[in-house]
Amino acid sequence: MTKPEISYCDIRDWLAGLAAAIELDQIRVDALPKERFPPQYDDGSWRLWRKEHLEFIARLLPTIDEIPPPTLKQIGRLAFKYESAVVNGILLGILADVASKDCAYEELTTAGLFLNELIRRVLLKGVPVAGDARDRITRWVPVTDPLGIAQDTECLYGVPSGCVN
Structure with missing residues (x-):
């Protein structure tokens, strides 16, 4: 059985990957025709x-x-035990709160505080499942449309063809 271990490097790669996916998403949207x-x-x-x-x-x-x-140990357990889609929805909620300043923006000033909030919310709503922690953390955010903008009712331009999640 795989251990639920996540390293500082895994968190750095995950956050950097999230940022790269957001940047790539903007490039993809810019390439879409206006219609x-x-x-x-x-x-x-x-x-x-x-x-x-x-x-x-x-x-x-x-x-x-x-x-x-x-906190790192709890994130490993969370990645190991909870369904990626559930974590994704909660993660997007936290990110939306922070970006819209709906939560105490100043309270989530470090990666540790951010991850503790993610842990807290997932433990309130999540249902445990099995899996490899390193693999599961990479599934928390899709590569295409990582913020779910294409699916928003104001947008609905859809995911560009040829893209994968």
């Missing part, structure tokens, strides 16, 4: 949304080495 977007689509709002997420991630990255070992 793919509904009239209510507000390009400026969604660019700002991605930018705010990227700024938040950039703020977390330098604090990864300060994550308390018990």
Whole structure:
């Protein structure tokens, strides 16, 4: 049986991968023809949304080495035990709260605090499953449309063809 171990490097790679997926998502959206977007689509709002997420991630990255070992251990257990889709929904909720300033933005100033909030929310709502922690953490956020913007009712431009999650 695989152990639920996640390293500081795994967290750094995961957050850097999330940032890269957000940047790639903007590039993909920029390449879509204008007719793919509904009239209510507000390009400026969604660019700002991605930018705010990227700024938040950039703020977390330098604090990864300060994550308390018990938090890292709990994230490993969480990645090992909880369904990726559930964690993804909760993660997107936290990111949306932070980007929209709906939560105490100043309270999630480090990677450790951010991960503790993720742990807290998943433990409240999640249903445990089995799996490999390192593999499961990479599934918490899809590569294509990582913030779920393409599925938002204001957008509905869909995932570009040829993309995978």
